[in-house]
Amino acid sequence: MSSLVEQTATELQRRLQASEVSAVEVASAFLDRIASHDDKIGAFLSVWREQALERAADVDRRRAAGKPVGLLAGLPVAVKDVFCTRGELTTCASKMLEHFRPPYDATVVEKIEAADGIILGKTNMDEFAMGGSTENSAYRPTHNPWDNERVPGGSSGGAAAAVAAQMAPLSVGTDTGGSIRQPAAFCGVVGLKPTYGRVSRRGLVAFASSLDQAGPLARTAADAALLLEVIAGHDPRDSTSADAPVARYSQTVSQPLEKLRIGIVREHLGAGLHAEIAAAVEEAIQVWKDLGAQIQEISLPHNEYAIATYYIIAPCEASSNLARYDGVHYGYRTDETKMLAQLAAERKAAEGNPARLEEIDTPLVRMYRQSRSEGFGAEVKRRVMLGAYALSAGYYDAYYLKALKVRRLIRQDFDQAFAKVDVIMGPTTPTPAYRLGEKAADPLASYLGDTYTVSANLAGICSLSTPCGFTQSGLPIGLQLQAPALEEDRLLRAAHMYQTATDWRLRRP
Amino acid sequence: MALTPEIVKQVSLLARLQLSADELELMTQQLGRVLEYIDKLAEVDTENVAPLAHAVELSNVFADDQVAPSLPREEVLANAPKRDDACYRVPAVLGD
Numbered sequence: 001m002s003s004l005v006e007q008t009a010t011e012l013q014r015r016l017q018a019s020e021v022s023a024v025e026v027a028s029a030f031l032d033r034i035a036s037h038d039d040k041i042g043a044f045l046s047v048w049r050e051q052a053l054e055r056a057a058d059v060d061r062r063r064a065a066g067k068p069v070g071l072l073a074g075l076p077v078a079v080k081d082v083f084c085t086r087g088e089l090t091t092c093a094s095k096m097l098e099h100f101r102p103p104y105d106a107t108v109v110e111k112i113e114a115a116d117g118i119i120l121g122k123t124n125m126d127e128f129a130m131g132g133s134t135e136n137s138a139y140r141p142t143h144n145p146w147d148n149e150r151v152p153g154g155s156s157g158g159a160a161a162a163v164a165a166q167m168a169p170l171s172v173g174t175d176t177g178g179s180i181r182q183p184a185a186f187c188g189v190v191g192l193k194p195t196y197g198r199v200s201r202r203g204l205v206a207f208a209s210s211l212d213q214a215g216p217l218a219r220t221a222a223d224a225a226l227l228l229e230v231i232a233g234h235d236p237r238d239s240t241s242a243d244a245p246v247a248r249y250s251q252t253v254s255q256p257l258e259k260l261r262i263g264i265v266r267e268h269l270g271a272g273l274h275a276e277i278a279a280a281v282e283e284a285i286q287v288w289k290d291l292g293a294q295i296q297e298i299s300l301p302h303n304e305y306a307i308a309t310y311y312i313i314a315p316c317e318a319s320s321n322l323a324r325y326d327g328v329h330y331g332y333r334t335d336e337t338k339m340l341a342q343l344a345a346e347r348k349a350a351e352g353n354p355a356r357l358e359e360i361d362t363p364l365v366r367m368y369r370q371s372r373s374e375g376f377g378a379e380v381k382r383r384v385m386l387g388a389y390a391l392s393a394g395y396y397d398a399y400y401l402k403a404l405k406v407r408r409l410i411r412q413d414f415d416q417a418f419a420k421v422d423v424i425m426g427p428t429t430p431t432p433a434y435r436l437g438e439k440a441a442d443p444l445a446s447y448l449g450d451t452y453t454v455s456a457n458l459a460g461i462c463s464l465s466t467p468c469g470f471t472q473s474g475l476p477i478g479l480q481l482q483a484p485a486l487e488e489d490r491l492l493r494a495a496h497m498y499q500t501a502t503d504w505r506l507r508r509p
Numbered sequence: 510m511a512l513t514p515e516i517v518k519q520v521s522l523l524a525r526l527q528l529s530a531d532e533l534e535l536m537t538q539q540l541g542r543v544l545e546y547i548d549k550l551a552e553v554d555t556e557n558v559a560p561l562a563h564a565v566e567l568s569n570v571f572a573d574d575q576v577a578p579s580l581p582r583e584e585v586l587a588n589a590p591k592r593d594d595a596c597y598r599v600p601a602v603l604g605d
Contacts, residue, residue, distance in 0.1 A: 103584040196564045210563045239570040308547045328597050330588035363600035369527035388524035404560030444542050460564020
């Protein structure tokens with residue numbers, strides 16, 4: 001019998017139901033694994049050891065008494081530190097929220113707990129979910145479990161690394177431009193970005209409200225299906241939440257899809273793609289042919305503009321969302337005594353010069369500016385600046401409005417493609433995991449890493465990444481599958497089919 | 510549209526950020542490169558294309574007009590960096 005931490009959530013669920021193991025044993029096994037491994041990985045920002053063991057004991061008691069238990073009863077789940085957890089630190093990996101304890105739980109957290117999932121702790125991320133390497137965390141970087149010198153991807157880097165390093169069987173992340181799928185690809189796990197609105201955003205600290213979406217990371221499609229079934233669904237407290245029925249994904253995931261039509265975007269397999277990733281995707285195409293799928297070439301002509309569109313829309317929404325961090329309501333505030341002394345000195349130096357005096361901030365404005373500048377990291381500042389610039393008078397039409405128009409063209413491309421095929425398949429990332437620090441000095445290079453993922457967020461469709469091979473140096477490669485809005489069931493069943501025909505998901509770092 | 514340090518400085522006020530001279534210079538350079546890349550959007554013909562602000566084009570999602578309890582004041586104020594019994598405290602707005 002393999003150790004508990006090596007097992008999938010689905011296997012653990014079966015053994016818990018059969019009372020072969022207790023929820024306390026399962027939680028202890030993962031908590032011990034975190035204690036012994038996370039120093040090296042840095043996947044967690046906080047670990048809820050005591051609460052987790054208490055909740056697990058409660059599940060065991062209820063099960064023993066023959067009382068009903070939830071779908072996740074006794075299954076450990078790691079939660080990205082972007083979800084509000086009542087009374088528990090929710091930092092978004094930012095100094096701004098270092099001491100923030102929300103007064104309520106995110107809907108996703110409520111649902112996991114209502115299903116008797118055991119939350120192990122909060123995972124590391126790029127600050128406010130901005131970045132693709134988890135190096136933008138204000139606290140510590142996360143290391144890729146397959147090669148500790150490399151990044152785990154991001155922004156849900158802690159979530160992906162926790163699953164890959166067997167510190168949690170399930171974790172929940174968020175994806176605004178690839179932040180679930182790209183770390184899933186870099187860490188060799190499954191990551192699903194549901195349709196926009198499929199999972200409630202209530203209590204999810206906002207980055208770009210028209211793009212943000214929460215979703216599961218797990219080792220297999222079946223495990224991801226289980227967690228999605230729990231967290232998906234309409235939430236009257238999120239007005240953008242999709243009011244559509246949720247399939248019982250965990251039941252349907254093992255049903256194969258007949259005569260699946262798969263679209264391949266030829267341009268995505270050419271220039272700019274790492275050769276070993278291209279080869280792995282070609283191999284996946286062959287696997288699908290053997291499974292009886294029909295492969296078709298399709299075209300997404302506006303996809304090459306997706307990055308440019310995204311890096312206008314997301315920063316615009318971010319600059320507006322992050323205006324709430326003002327040093328007044330919650331979060332970090334600068335040292336007021338020092339700030340007022342500095343202002344007094346500036347005024348004194350400008351005495352007799354009305355023009356210069358005029359330029360000096362009022363105490364309130366200076367308090368805002370200084371608090372934000374000390375509380376935010378460099379990438380967050382860049383995006384807030386980019387958004388404020390693109391939305392400012394004189395630039396709005398050229399940038400923001402233009403980007404919204406191109407966004408419609410990007411979505412129309414998908415609408416046309418999905419009239420011909422059921423699923424679109426390709427690489428998740430243009431390169432495998434890179435070294436820590438490699439892209440830190442060049443924001444644009446890091447943005448270009450999102451080239452295959454951002455369009456799904458812009459179009460609002462669902463998309464997942466599943467392992468499809470390894471480079472010669474042993475780094476995982478991700479295969480991206482995309483399906484029309486609200487077709488998570490199709491996506492998960494396709495991923496499950498692929499996984500039963502291959503064994504990439506079984507490798508462990 | 511070339512980005513200049515003067516524009517970046519002006520935007521930093523709009524964004525309520527305080528940038529040091531070094532940050533200002535680096536920001537001008539980095540944002541300039543990003544904007545140069547973004548300029549490729551100009552190639553796309555968007556004549557007669559309606560803007561898409563939201564992938565799911567919902568409109569008028571109404572909630573029932575029912576009174577429900579709000580969060581208790583004490584819990585909301587608990588995270589304030591500076592407060593008194595009932596309010597947030599800020600530096601003087603109207604001067605001394």
